[in-house]
Structure formats: C-alpha cells, structure tokens
Amino acid sequence: MYSSPIPVAPDGFRSGFVAIIGRPNVGKSTLMNALVGQKVAITSPVAQTTRNRLRGILTTDAAQFIFVDTPGIHKPHHELGKVLVSNARGAVQSVDVVLLVVDGSVPLGRGDQFIADFVADLLRSPQKDQTPRSVILGLNKLDQQPSDPQEQGAIAASYQALAQEQGWGLVSFSALTGAGTEELLTQLTQRLETGPYYYPPDLVTDQPERFIMGELIREQILLLTRQEVPHSVAVVMDRVEESPQRTYVLATVYVERDSQKGIVIGKRGQMLKQIGSAARLQMQKLIDGKVHLELFVKVQPKWRQSRHSLEDLGYRLEK
Numbered sequence: 001m002y003s004s005p006i007p008v009a010p011d012g013f014r015s016g017f018v019a020i021i022g023r024p025n026v027g028k029s030t031l032m033n034a035l036v037g038q039k040v041a042i043t044s045p046v047a048q049t050t051r052n053r054l055r056g057i058l059t060t061d062a063a064q065f066i067f068v069d070t071p072g073i074h075k076p077h078h079e080l081g082k083v084l085v086s087n088a089r090g091a092v093q094s095v096d097v098v099l100l101v102v103d104g105s106v107p108l109g110r111g112d113q114f115i116a117d118f119v120a121d122l123l124r125s126p127q128k129d130q131t132p133r134s135v136i137l138g139l140n141k142l143d144q145q146p147s148d149p150q151e152q153g154a155i156a157a158s159y160q161a162l163a164q165e166q167g168w169g170l171v172s173f174s175a176l177t178g179a180g181t182e183e184l185l186t187q188l189t190q191r192l193e194t195g196p197y198y199y200p201p202d203l204v205t206d207q208p209e210r211f212i213m214g215e216l217i218r219e220q221i222l223l224l225t226r227q228e229v230p231h232s233v234a235v236v237m238d239r240v241e242e243s244p245q246r247t248y249v250l251a252t253v254y255v256e257r258d259s260q261k262g263i264v265i266g267k268r269g270q271m272l273k274q275i276g277s278a279a280r281l282q283m284q285k286l287i288d289g290k291v292h293l294e295l296f297v298k299v300q301p302k303w304r305q306s307r308h309s310l311e312d313l314g315y316r317l318e319k
C-alpha cells in the first residue's frame with residue numbers, strides 16, 4: 001500500500017495525530033471518510049459499528065493529519081464497555097489533538113458529558129509527553145439542525161458553555177454533506193506543530209486492503225440484517241489472491257447461533273447473495289479492479305467467538 005516514498009517536508013509544514021472520539025453513532029467514521037476523501041472506515045446507522053482503531057491519513061499542501069478513529073465510548077456498564085474505554089484512553093493519550101465529536105442536532109447529553117469529563121481528566125495528566133495539546137469540540141450533523149431558531153439556540157448554547165468552560169475550540173460541520181469541514185481542517189492545522197511527513201502523501205490509510213475488505217463485508221451484514229444479527233458477527237478473510245484479471249476473495253462470516261446463520265444466509269441464500277454482491281461492489285471500488293467473492297457462514301459458540309474475534313481485532317481483554 002506504500003505507493004510512493006516519503007518526501008522531505010517543506011519549511012513550515014505541520015503534521016500530527018488527531019483522535020476522533022465520541023459517543024457511538026455520532027458520525028466519527030463518516031467524518032474520517034469525508035476528511036480523507038475515501039472510504040477507509042465503515043459506517044452504519046447501528047451504534048458501535050467501529051470496533052478497533054483505524055487510521056485515516058490526509059495530506060494537504062500545509063499539513064499531514066493522521067486521524068485515529070476510535071470505537072464509540074459509552075459509560076461502562078459491562079465488560080465490553082470497559083474495554084472500549086480503555087481502548088479509547090490508549091488512542092487518545094498519544095495524539096496531538098483530540099476531536100470530540102457530538103451529534104450537534106441534539107443538546108449536550110449525559111453520554112457526551114461523560115466523554116468530555118474523560119478528556120478533561122486526561123488533559124490534567126502530569127505526564128505531559130502523553131497528553132494531547134488541545135481539544136476541538138466538533139458539532140456534527142449540521143444538516144439535521146431543528147428548524148426552530150429557539151431550539152437551535154438552546155442546542156448551540158449547551159455546547160458553547162462546555163467549550164468555554166474547558167477552553168476548547170468549537171466547530172460545526174456536516175460529515176455527510178461536507179459543509180464546515182474546511183473550517184475544521186483550518187482549525188486542526190493551527191493546532192498541529194511543524195513536523196515531517198509520517199506517511200507518503202498519497203496514502204489514505206495504514207490499514208491493509210485485506211482488513212478493509214473484511215470490514216466492507218461486515219458493513220453490509222450490519223446494514224442489510226439490521227438489528228437481527230448482533231455486533232459480535234466477525235469476518236475472517238481466508239484467502240485473497242490477486243491475478244491480472246481479478247482478485248479472488250474467500251471469507252467466512254462467524255455468528256454465534258444457528259438462528260443467526262439462518263438470517264445471514266436468508267431464504268434460499270438470498271440474503272447472503274445480497275451481502276456478497278454489495279460488498280463485492282465496494283471492494284471493486286477500493287482496489288479499482290474486478291473482484292470474485294465467495295462467502296461462507298459458520299456458527300461458533302459465544303465464549304470462543306467473542307474472545308477470539310475481539311483479540312483478533314486488537315482489543316486488550318481484561319482477565
């Protein structure tokens with residue numbers, strides 16, 4: 001994937017790492033894709049689509065941003081929640097700027113406040129080398145603002161108060177339409193220090209294509225089966241073989257129960273066919289070539305599957 005060498009950065013060039021954090025479903029992955037100009041993270045209306053840290057890279061004439069997309073954080077009521085929080089902490093500690101994304105079409109809620117407190121806490125850490133320098137509060141879904149100006153004003157005021165109290169930047173945008181994202185990049189550039197190119201300027205992600213292909217299959221399962229198949233569904237890429245004519249992909253979808261296997265396969269295999277052809281089209285866009293995709297579905301008992309798949313995905317499971 002490293003298609004070109006890393007050049008020497010011009011004078012005054014800025015670079016750095018930006019963690020995109022926030023509640024599930026606020027639009028973090030949509031934003032990262034919009035910023036880097038390519039689909040590097042999958043998105044869906046179902047919360048907790050993103051399961052591990054992904055890096056999206058954007059290089060402009062003035063700066064290189066390495067965006068770290070994190071799984072949505074919510075209050076840890078259960079073990080997975082604790083894992084998500086500890087992952088987010090790891091992702092946030094080593095970056096230059098934190099972009100805390102909220103759904104700006106609704107007022108600041110308890111979930112956002114929990115994350116805001118978590119970020120404010122991190123910034124108070126005595127280990128300055130492991131602490132982000134600044135925070136931007138990003139109000140997403142600008143296109144979904146309520147039409148009532150009073151309601152709009154109340155929403156804006158709730159976020160302004162938080163930004164003011166903490167001394168954080170504040171930007172409104174729509175990851176879906178792209179409105180406001182230029183201003184966001186301007187503000188982010190100002191918060192980076194001068195630095196080198198960390199990656200070749202034409203690279204948009206540090207993830208291998210094989211991983212993104214698996215994610216594209218998972219995305220279609222989440223989109224097409226809706227709530228019927230849980231998030232524990234895992235996709236394992238068994239084989240990816242490239243040839244001049246087409247790329248041959250063999251993958252297995254792991255579910256927890258026979259009933260879920262039935263849903264993913266569908267009546268006379270219709271659902272699996274639909275998942276496969278939609279994922280194949282996305283893969284073809286990704287690699288800019290023809291793809292032949294074969295999908296299998298297997299049932300794996302819950303305890304084995306969840307431990308195996310989460311660890312595979314890079315989560316540190318607490319014993």
Ligand SMILES: Nc1nc2c(ncn2[C@@H]2O[C@H](COP(=O)(O)OP(=O)(O)OP(=O)(O)O)[C@@H](O)[C@H]2O)c(=O)[nH]1
Pocket residue numbers: 022023024025026027028029030031042043044045046047048049050051070071072073140141142143144173174175176177
């Ligand atoms: N109207 C509107 N919808 C948006 C916008 N940004 C994202 N969405 C939608 O919000 C839903 C969630 O988006 P994601 O990008 O998957 O959200 P996320 O924060 O990465 O979610 P997790 O992976 O659960 O943490 C999708 O249906 C998006 O299309 C926006 O600017 N406007």
